[in-house]
Amino acid sequence: MIHIQSLIDDAKCLETVRDLRWPNGVHCPTCDSSEVTKQGRDDTQPERQRYLCKSCEQRFDDLTNTIFAGHHQPLRVWILCLYFMGLNLSNHQIAQELDLNKDDVHQMTCQLRQGIVVQKPHPTLRDKVECDEVYLVAGHTGKPNEVGKKGGAAGADGSRANVDAERSQPRNRRSSG
Numbered sequence: 039m040i041h042i043q044s045l046i047d048d049a050k051c052l053e054t055v056r057d058l059r060w061p062n063g064v065h066c067p068t069c070d071s072s073e074v075t076k077q078g079r080d081d082t083q084p085e086r087q088r089y090l091c092k093s094c095e096q097r098f099d100d101l102t103n104t105i106f107a108g109h110h111q112p113l114r115v116w117i118l119c120l121y122f123m124g125l126n127l128s129n130h131q132i133a134q135e136l137d138l139n140k141d142d143v144h145q146m147t148c149q150l151r152q153g154i155v156v157q158k159p160h161p162t163l164r165d166k167v168e169c170d171e172v173y174l175v176a177g178h179t180g181k182p183n184e185v186g187k188k189g190g191a192a193g194a195d196g197s198r199a200n201v202d203a204e205r206s207q208p209r210n211r212r213s214s215g
């Protein structure tokens with residue numbers, strides 16, 4: 039019986055990875071510069087190219103920042119998994135073809151659907167908006183009676199509180215918009 043893993047080689051797999059992650063040529067995964075030079079090959083995987091970025095001087099290779107780096111499955115298994123996904127094989131069928139555990143294949147196909155380059159989480163601006171809301175409320179802190187008073191016969195303290203409220207309102211409206 040022919041084993042499909044013996045029919046493909048690492049050189050082709052790495053070429054596929056390069057095509058997928060760098061369709062317009064090699065770019066630095068740190069600063070996205072295309073000013074990179076080749077820096078020899080990996081010690082254990084001779085087909086795995088190393089690079090040096092001329093802009094930020096970071097070293098990286100074909101698999102840096104991909105889901106394949108540091109994974110226990112060989113690259114050819116990942117690429118075959120990707121190939122079978124393209125043929126619409128189920129996780130169960132892929133597991134059989136690659137002689138793998140179905141749970142492992144499930145994990146691999148989930149990761150592959152997210153893309154082969156590891157995504158960095160982006161910060162959201164939600165906390166800032168909440169901070170504005172807190173600021174708005176803080177204008178009345180310690181003066182609960184002033185909230186209900188709109189002008190009227192207030193003492194010196196009361197008038198000052200109303201001026202503060204009027205002054206703070208447009209500013210809050212602008213910052214939240």
Ligand SMILES: [Zn+2]
Nearest residue numbers: 066069091094
């Ligand atoms: Zn760089």
